[in-house]
Amino acid sequence: MSLETLVQQHPITSESGSTLSSAFDADSFDAVVMSTYGRFPLALERGAGCRVWDTQGREYLDFVAGIATCTLGHAHPAMVEAVTRQMQKLHHVSNLYYIPEQGELAKWIVEHSCGDRVFFCNSGAEANEAAIKLARKYAHTVLQIERPIILTTHSSFHGRTLATITATGQPKYQKNFDPLVPGFHYVPYNDIAAVEAAISELDEGDYRVAAILIEPLQGEGGVRPGDVDYFQKLRQICDETGVLLIFDEVQVGMGRSGKLWGYEYLGVEPDIFTSAKGLGGGVPIGAMISKKFCDVFQPGEHASTFGGNPLACGVALAVCQTLEQENILHNVQQRGEQLRTGLRVLASKYPNHIVDVRGWGLINGMELKADIELTAGDVVTAAINEGLLLVPAGPKVIRFVPPLIVSEKEVDTALQIVDRVMASLTTL
Ligand SMILES: *Cc1c(COP(=O)(O)O)cnc(C)c1O
16 A cells, blocks of 8 residues: 555544645754654654554554553543543642652552562663662662672663663763763673673672663564573572662563563563553653662652652553553453564565564564665665554664554554565565
8 A cells, every 4th residue: 555545545634624734844843953863754743542643644553652652552541531630630749748649550560560669750761770779779788899880781772871871782872972880791681601700700809790780672672582591590690699680671561571571471570670661651751660678768869850740650550550451461462473473474475584573472573684785774664655653673673562452453454564565675
């Protein structure tokens, strides 16, 4: 289906009944907004479920979901209701006072995870910053380590603040931002010998490994699932040495994997984990969750003005409850299977271009051959022209992270579009 046909089949009209066709002026946007993003040439202004519309009225099937964030898709009634209710009641007050919605959300998270205590902030990077600060304080005060080291992995992604780009094991995110934050050391992912070596080598003078910060499945770094064996050995090493095990669940958590938390896939519980992207369904919120024994912050030691405000917590609670009441995890598992099965059919149809299909639930990657010219960006651009939003995860992996409410028919449509896109790109 061409874009024109797509538009004809799904004309959208404004409230006055006229067809929307205002062209978006990207030049005026770029004149005033910092160019931190390479943007695709479309401006989105409306959404419903797994569909979004641009300013020209073109409809797209959204398999990006704000990068694994819009858990319940767009304009979900439960979110509309929660936002409206909170705005009418109370949307922001300081953490100098008790905030009932914050307590309720924390209770839900604690009752549905291995954690005992929650700290709220506004993003994934902030949640990881909080975890890094907590781990350092734990190291100083409990483990008696003078110079604590945090191990992270190659190809990881932990955010864009100074400490979290340092934690991120990808030089491209660190370039020109040095001096970086001291106290991090990198090991290859899914390689237990490297962790053992690092722990013994770094046990010198005042330096010692205090924590391991790791994603159960690397999202940004190419949709790479963790090995069960590796993670179980990590847990064992941490139990033996007292090193804290911290999971970054910012992308894979909140049901995206088909289980509520990615660690459930690995049969291993962390001491600390972080959540953000999917937690508020698109309303900004982050959380750092810890076990009781490593809950070391005292009043005044860490804070966030917006963190855990009534609006964000009221909406996130509605997202959590909807996820549970509508048994959305079941849908994630079914649709994930359907998507991977379909992508594997395409991998066998285009064996000279697609080398791998992998993922859990509704976080999946389709990897292109390394030695061909075709890039993930080429596929994503072509898919946009066919009415499907996708996002790369590195130069060769196309990421599929639709809202968790995606339907069987929508997954089929996405697969048909990817098939058409591959057919056109591979005959060039
Ligand atoms: C997106 C992401 C982050 C950063 O989250 P922000 O909300 O952009 O700060 C951290 N860790 C992982 C695994 C992510 O995918």
